[in-house]
Amino acid sequence: MEQSRMPELGRFAEPALLILVSLSGGPKHGYAIMGDVEAGTGRPMGPGTLYAALARLEERGLVEALPPVDRRRPYRLTGLGSTVLADQLRDLAAFAALGLRRLEGATG
Amino acid sequence: MRPAASVLVRVYPARWRARYGEEFLGVLEERPLGPFDVVDVLLGALDAHLHLRGLGAASEHRKGFTMTLRLGGYAAIAGGFLFFIGLAAASALGDAGGVFILMFAAGAAALLVALAGLSAFQARRYPKLVWAAFVLPAIGAVVTIIGVLGIVLVGDGRFVGQWSAWYVWSFGLMALIIGSAMFAIATFLTHSLSRPAAIVLVVSSVALVPVGMGLDILSFIPDTFAPIAMGICALAFSLGWIALGVSAVRLDNPGRIAQQGAN
Numbered sequence: 001m002e003q004s005r006m007p008e009l010g011r012f013a014e015p016a017l018l019i020l021v022s023l024s025g026g027p028k029h030g031y032a033i034m035g036d037v038e039a040g041t042g043r044p045m046g047p048g049t050l051y052a053a054l055a056r057l058e059e060r061g062l063v064e065a066l067p068p069v070d071r072r073r074p075y076r077l078t079g080l081g082s083t084v085l086a087d088q089l090r091d092l093a094a095f096a097a098l099g100l101r102r103l104e105g106a107t108g
Numbered sequence: 109m110r111p112a113a114s115v116l117v118r119v120y121p122a123r124w125r126a127r128y129g130e131e132f133l134g135v136l137e138e139r140p141l142g143p144f145d146v147v148d149v150l151l152g153a154l155d156a157h158l159h160l161r162g163l164g165a166a167s168e169h170r171k172g173f174t175m176t177l178r179l180g181g182y183a184a185i186a187g188g189f190l191f192f193i194g195l196a197a198a199s200a201l202g203d204a205g206g207v208f209i210l211m212f213a214a215g216a217a218a219l220l221v222a223l224a225g226l227s228a229f230q231a232r233r234y235p236k237l238v239w240a241a242f243v244l245p246a247i248g249a250v251v252t253i254i255g256v257l258g259i260v261l262v263g264d265g266r267f268v269g270q271w272s273a274w275y276v277w278s279f280g281l282m283a284l285i286i287g288s289a290m291f292a293i294a295t296f297l298t299h300s301l302s303r304p305a306a307i308v309l310v311v312s313s314v315a316l317v318p319v320g321m322g323l324d325i326l327s328f329i330p331d332t333f334a335p336i337a338m339g340i341c342a343l344a345f346s347l348g349w350i351a352l353g354v355s356a357v358r359l360d361n362p363g364r365i366a367q368q369g370a371n
Contacts, residue, residue: 030132030134030135031139046147046149047135047145048148048149048152049151050135051152052159055124055156071134072131073131
């Protein structure tokens with residue numbers, strides 16, 4: 001299923017994943033995404049990084065913009081974005097499980 | 109509106125601002141900007157410039173590419189027309205055809221522009237072949253123009269060393285005609301422009317060469333018809349160029365160019 005793989009986003013791969021996770025809880029505008037990411041990871045995401053990653057995600061069809069409310073424009077996951085995010089999280093979960101098993105084997 | 113936020117947004121490219129500028133400014137104004145934010149925004153702006161540069165460059169490339177095709181096409185049409193009218197009228201009128209020999213020179217100049225434009229178009233796919241075929245006719249066109257200027261300035265007298273301007277003109281014309289055949293063969297091989305037009309240009313050029321060099325190959329034709337046969341060859345040569353120009357101009361629309369680019 002080649003189409004559902006996370007596209008190459010270079011140094012914006014991690015911010016893009018954080019944005020996708022944030023939007024998986026429902027549509028959000030830029031400032032709300034920044035707050036959500038900081039609350040979830042404990043690390044701030046700068047506005048320049050946010051919009052660089054957001055532009056790439058929109059360009060690749062993983063998120064889409066909704067009509068603006070005042071100056072705030074909400075974004076939401078597309079169907080493709082949901083699929084890509086789910087695959088990516090499963091891969092990460094499998095990788096994390098592998099690491100934990102190895103750690104347990106080494107210390108046990 | 110906070111001036112600092114407004115200034116930071118202006119660091120981004122105009123195309124980016126048109127899409128994200130308003131909401132981005134809103135985000136910047138939601139909270140006080142710290143040094144981390146400023147650096148992050150500047151790096152984001154640099155990324156936006158780099159990210160958009162490829163698209164912009166492609167667009168500029170397309171524009172330049174379309175321009176060479178259009179310029180080459182119209183120059184070929186003008187060159188073919190001026191070449192024939194100038195040559196025919198100057199030959200028919202003799203010494204009284206001074207204006208027409210200048211028209212002939214203008215035709216050679218237009219063909220030089222056509223050669224450059226159409227070669228640039230075709231060289232995208234076959235650069236060595238096309239530019240090799242460009243050299244001789246381009247030199248021929250330049251020498252032809254110099255020869256015409258010499259005829260106007262010194263008439264039958266010496267122009268370059270022992271050579272008269274007529275000799276220089278003849279030499280240039282031969283190079284232009286032989287080179288046109290080479291250019292047409294390259295055009296035929298690249299499949300970029302009209303192949304029937306390229307065939308007409310090759311055949312007419314090959315027919316014109318011995319005539320232009322003064323070889324007595326028309327001896328089997330009655331004297332009355334010899335000028336007509338030569339005129340037909342010259343007309344076919346001009347029509348070959350005009351047809352190539354028309355095919356270039358007809359190709360000059362986005363859909364057909366995209367198709368050519370994809371080949």
